Amino acid sequence: MPVVFLTITNNSGGGQPVSLANIRAASELCHRYGVPLFLDACRFAENAWFIHEREEGQSGREIADIVREIASLADGMTMSAKKDPFGNIGGWLALNDDNVAESCRNLLIMTEGFPTYGGLAGRDLEALAQGLKEAVHPDYLRYRIRSTAYLGDALDGAGIPVVKPIGGHAVYIDARALLSHVPPLHYPGQSLAIALYRAGGIRSCEIGSVMFGRQPDGTEVPAAMELVRLAIPRRTYTQSHIDYVIEVVTSVAKKASSLPGYRITYEPPSLRHFTARFAPLE
Numbered sequence: 170m171p172v173v174f175l176t177i178t179n180n181s182g183g184g185q186p187v188s189l190a191n192i193r194a195a196s197e198l199c200h201r202y203g204v205p206l207f208l209d210a211c212r213f214a215e216n217a218w219f220i221h222e223r224e225e226g227q228s229g230r231e232i233a234d235i236v237r238e239i240a241s242l243a244d245g246m247t248m249s250a251k252k253d254p255f256g257n258i259g260g261w262l263a264l265n266d267d268n269v270a271e272s273c274r275n276l277l278i279m280t281e282g283f284p285t286y287g288g289l290a291g292r293d294l295e296a297l298a299q300g301l302k303e304a305v306h307p308d309y310l311r312y313r314i315r316s317t318a319y320l321g322d323a324l325d326g327a328g329i330p331v332v333k334p335i336g337g338h339a340v341y342i343d344a345r346a347l348l349s350h351v352p353p354l355h356y357p358g359q360s361l362a363i364a365l366y367r368a369g370g371i372r373s374c375e376i377g378s379v380m381f382g383r384q385p386d387g388t389e390v391p392a393a394m395e396l397v398r399l400a401i402p403r404r405t406y407t408q409s410h411i412d413y414v415i416e417v418v419t420s421v422a423k424k425a426s427s428l429p430g431y432r433i434t435y436e437p438p439s440l441r442h443f444t445a446r447f448a449p450l451e
């Protein structure tokens with residue numbers, strides 16, 4: 170059955186939040202046409218924080234209350250629990266409809282095994298139960314969003330083009346602007362991601378024509394944006410780690426005009442951005 174998926178926050182669109190007004194309208198539209206609305210909810214707490222901070226009439230509400238309303242508007246959700254819920258690994262599929270949940274469990278038995286066969290260890294479930302509470306705490310969220318903005322503001326201040334306003338979990342560099350000499354189908358974002366790794370061991374991710382350029386008929390069309398995502402794990406890095414990232418990105422950006430374009434030497438039939446191989450263009 171087709172469903173509509175809403176990713177909160179928008180990971181491929183610069184980490185921007187989805188407003189409550191937008192989620193309410195999407196829910197109303199889906200339900201008017203009998204289409205279930207699902208959330209890719211792994212950054213639910215950061216999204217709720219932005220709603221609290223920026224959306225009219227929401228600042229007086231508890232974050233958990235906003236999260237409950239968001240969940241009430243959807244028919245189901247997927248969760249990558251190593252994001253906002255602070256899990257080490259794992260996640261869940263949540264469904265309102267018990268019959269659909271039962272068919273999912275049956276499919277699981279055929280494809281992976283009984284739900285009781287394994288999955289998350291008890292200690293990981295404990296960590297999630299605690300993580301879900303901590304993830305909606307305003308002190309934590311203020312610190313989290315502020316630390317990401319620290320990196321974004323520093324790069325912006327150094328004249329590096331970044332998506333603004335800065336998102337919650339990542340800073341997105343505009344590689345199309347920074348490497349304007351590299352055409353989209355020579356993958357400027359990939360070129361920058363490779364340069365950052367080679368210069369300073371910084372693992373970023375291209376979100377551009379490598380990820381979205383290939384069409385179902387095999388042709389290539391430039392993606393809407395050529396971004397490089399610097400995602401920041403929660404509660405992992407200190408300010409000096411981030412200062413190091415700022416130093417490396419700034420020095421790579423200074424020589425951006427000398428970075429080469431790339432071509433793909435291997436790509437799998439689908440989701441090529443995970444495992445493609447590249448060679449520089451001379």
Ligand SMILES: Cc1ncc(COP(=O)(O)O)c(C=O)c1O
Pocket residue numbers: 176180209211248249250251259260
């Ligand atoms: C928005 C979004 N959904 C889903 C996933 C997949 O999560 P997992 O690696 O836990 O399957 C990711 C991973 O980065 C993500 O950013």
